[in-house]
Amino acid sequence: MADAKINKAIIAVNRFGLGAKGAELSDAKYDPQRWLLQQLVSPVFNETLANTELAFKTIAEMKAIKRRKGEVKGRKIGPDIITPYRHRLSIDSLSLSIKTNAPFAMRLLDFFSNHFSVSASNQTLIILSPTLEREAIAPNLFGRFEDMLIAVEQHPGMLVYLNNEKSVGPNSPVGKRKPRFK
Numbered sequence: 001m002a003d004a005k006i007n008k009a010i011i012a013v014n015r016f017g018l019g020a021k022g023a024e025l026s027d028a029k030y031d032p033q034r035w036l037l038q039q040l041v042s043p044v045f046n047e048t049l050a051n052t053e054l055a056f057k058t059i060a061e062m063k064a065i066k067r068r069k070g071e072v073k074g075r076k077i078g079p080d081i082i083t084p085y086r087h088r089l090s091i092d093s094l095s096l097s098i099k100t101n102a103p104f105a106m107r108l109l110d111f112f113s114n115h116f117s118v119s120a121s122n123q124t125l126i127i128l129s130p131t132l133e134r135e136a137i138a139p140n141l142f143g144r145f146e147d148m149l150i151a152v153e154q155h156p157g158m159l160v161y162l163n164n165e166k167s168v169g170p171n172s173p174v175g176k177r178k179p180r181f182k
Contacts, residue, residue, distance in 0.1 A: 017103035132157035
């Protein structure tokens with residue numbers, strides 16, 4: 001019987017968590033299901049490192065530097081803004097995963113972040129994309145899927161990724177000015 005309990009605990013911490021660390025295996029051994037249920041808490045990120053408002057300020061700063069330097073479109077701005085930003089966010093996410101008492105929540109966050117992924121294919125998305133996970137996915141992780149889906153599809157990171165900022169409806173002011181092709 002003891003072997004069955006330890007096997008269930010091993011499955012719980014490895015299959016649903018991030019792998020056993022510290023006392024997780026012994027904690028899960030007594031009641032693996034309860035151990036998992038206690039982790040149904042959304043991860044909380046350091047909002048001072050990244051949020052949509054800060055991302056847009058960083059993007060505006062990057063564009064202002066480009067204009068001042070007279071750089072041609074498509075040329076890289078350099079690591080002075082983007083690299084420290086990405087570095088801080090990577091360390092924050094990794095640190096949260098390592099220190100968490102809810103590895104199941106982090107694993108589920110990774111799943112949905114991958115499911116609703118946006119490509120950091122340009123400098124704007126490099127800055128904006130981490131806020132999608134932090135502001136739309138994590139807060140809705142254990143709520144209704146519909147709420148998460150709406151939060152993701154309305155988040156600026158997803159809208160920019162899908163080029164919605166360039167989308168123009170036929171009856172919009174810009175759409176009425178554009179010549180129509182037949």
